[in-house]
């Protein structure tokens with residue numbers, strides 16, 4: 001029986017974290033799309049802002065500025081609303097329209113900069129964030145991002161695994177790299193042999209071959225190798241890739257087969273994690289994350305001509 005909400009909460013931020021760990025198709029998936037604001041990013045948004053407050057970098061009335069492909073923008077907008085800060089979300093055009101609407105719903109201002117990739121938005125946010133009364137959390141660089149994943153999310157997963165079971169592998173797409181590196185550090189601390197797999201779209205294989213191109217796995221492969229990955233990438237054992245079309249087909253199947261209405265990165269994570277199990281049978285306990293909710297992609301994949309009927313739902317091709 002759920003024991004989580006047995007008393008009155010005082011803030012929606014108290015509902016961040018403590019998400020279920022679900023066994024799905026032989027993989028352990030952390031259901032991060034259930035977080036307030038609809039993604040895993042609620043965790044680092046709250047964490048980075050509270051650390052900045054403790055460090056005296058934010059004071060009442062200040063403006064938070066962040067470059068984002070959308071989910072961190074949504075999450076920071078929620079945190080800013082609760083804590084009374086102004087929020088400026090700097091994001092590229094060409095991403096799902098729901099993310100823009102969600103940040104605005106929380107009262108944030110959205111500034112567009114660049115197309116699809118986050119590079120130009122990053123420059124803009126740095127420039128705006130340097131002004132007096134402004135603070136830029138800098139998720140792609142921030143050690144607080146890594147720290148949340150190491151001290152909160154990672155240990156949460158470890159506590160949820162069956163008694164005596166340790167993770168053999170972690171599979172995670174790289175947006176900031178915070179999840180892969182931070183959770184990876186927590187896993188390594190209990191199992192030095194745990195294998196860490198980075199995942200990126202096969203169309204935009206930035207980590208493996210330095211290429212940047214359009215793809216459909218929003219939230220990862222944002223157009224550059226993030227500072228976090230540059231600093232900690234040596235921890236990672238392997239980079240694996242998933243084609244966008246397969247990620248989207250897998251996302252659709254997650255909803256129809258398992259009632260898990262998530263975004264394309266979740267579909268890609270499941271495919272990549274299953275491949276890791278197939279290719280490495282000795283890795284029995286493979287962990288991944290379902291990062292954001294399907295509602296953020298209604299227009300692109302689930303409405304009007306984007307709706308597919310069952311007959312179109314081919315098995316995703318195993319891999320590229």
Ligand code: PMP
Pocket residue numbers: 039041069071072173174175176177178179180218219220263265266291292
């Ligand atoms: N999936 C989605 C949907 C995301 O929004 C993100 C973060 N942008 C990730 C995966 C990757 O997480 P991280 O930034 O920790 O690498």
